[in-house]
Amino acid sequence: MPVDLADPFAREAEETARPLRSFLRSYFQSPGGTFGLILLVLIVLSAVFAPLLSFQNPYDLLQLDIMDGQLPPGEVSAAYGFPYLLGTDDQGRDMYSAILYGLRISLGVGIISATTAAVIGATLGLIAAYRGGRVESVIMRLVDFQLSFPTILIALMILAILGKGVANVILALVLVEWATFARTARGVGLVESRKEYIEASRVLGVPAWRIMLRHLLPNCIPPLIVIATVQVARAISLEATLSFLGVGVPITEPSLGLLISNGYQYMFSGMYWMSVFPGLSLLVTIVAINLVGDRLRDVLNPRKDT
Template sequence: MSSTAAPESHTPTAEAAAAASPPKVETPWRRFFSEFAESRLALIGLIVFTIIALIAIFAPWIAPQNPYDLAQLDILDGRMEPGTRNGMDTFTYWLGTDDQGRDMLSGIMYGLRISLTVGVGSAIIACAVGASLGMLAAYAGGRTDSILMRLVDLQLSFPSILAALMILAFLGKGVMNVVLALVIVEWAYYARTVRGTALVERRREYIEAAQCLALPTWRVIFRHLLPNCMPPLIVVGTMQIARAIALEATLSFLGLGVPITEPSLGLLISNGYEYMLSGKYWISFYPGIALLVTIVSINLMGDQLRDVLNPRLKK
């Protein structure tokens, strides 16, 4: 009798299965986030800033009191210590009250809305204006470059706080006026940064190819030149947001920022400054802590963004 041998069964091993599976494609976004996550401080800054942004966005729904509504304020509750119940015995002033009877916790939540709106809004507008002028100066060259860069030098020769004070002394108080003043004092930083990058990029082959195809100037600048100038813009923009928030707080502290009916963090700090010596520390202390944490969290993210987006700084 002839016996037939059973076919040999092959069980795929883990190595064979791994070799057969296609390798994961590392996208630029995945590589960016993996490099950004290498810094624990940057992750802490991102988490803290996200929490702060969410608090500012949902402040009308989570704040115990609307500090902008005069009908909800009671002057008899002014300068209450932290942990005191309000006069109606409906909620607790966990962080105390200011001299107007405004709940400090609610004031900080709403003040973050003003500070972030002014900081992010002015940074976006200043970035758009400065980046456009910087790329135009680098691409056009000649007299256009000279005129625009002299304007940048003139702008940067003035201290930012002094220029903003002069502008607001002419325009008056108001959120939009503060944003406009910050745009005027910030656009030059973006223009100089973009011009330096664009001068290098405009000598690349892809720009020469676009010019040989007789593409419109605006398309060459915004479709081909701008995307390659974005990494330094992102870094500068992040730093400028923190700078704008600090500058707005300084202006409001000096009395030339937002109106008293819509207090920002700087105005809340200013309201309690005169009571510091009398022991009413919480009126200025807690808004100051909120401002410090916001600026530090943004700077932590900006430092890591600079390291990730600048190849020269990578180890």
């Protein structure tokens, strides 16, 4: 249906939709980015609808049968009659179902930690860029201090104090990720804060929070989106590493890293499926997120070649 551009509301809607259409058109010009997005959507949907797609709740003891333990892929459950597509672990858990449930924890930890770190880091970075002086110096020294230590070391120290748990893992990841967002937001904010329209807003007495929210933040969003995408993949891999080391999520809240850890001890006994299939799922998830992040970087980069 054609749009009546004489109508001011229709014209405004058309102007609002035009950047989105341009963005989508640019994004889907890349086969790799398109494949990564489709794959990521399928992974997210599989995690969201895990109860509907799985054969059992692998962490409901009433649905497990110890006699089905350590079955190879393709074996049929003697108790329930359905096939174990990816085999079972030593407790009789269906690996296919466990991976779907594990995706929920891994994706949840990655998305929540990256989003929270982005909000905190962007806020502090914009404050540093706008206020300058001693405020900027304190914030950036904290950023430099945090970035000077290995990420995994800081996370291990935090979890050693707080203990296991999904909430504690998220907190640890936020504390090791916020500095990257703060440095990026501060860099972009410094460039924008020196422009004439920002100086004019200051002279006119516009509140500082309004200048940062309406003028500085929109210019920071494109690079922050790209960094957030990368940080989601990084957070998922860090959570998997922490869980593999035994300091991440508890056994009652499975993640892909914990599944890999549980199956690793059986690798040398020939029961490869307990660790290999969760590992492949983790690899595919991180690759899909990175493909999307790489394409977003190209599309949102204002200096890209056209």
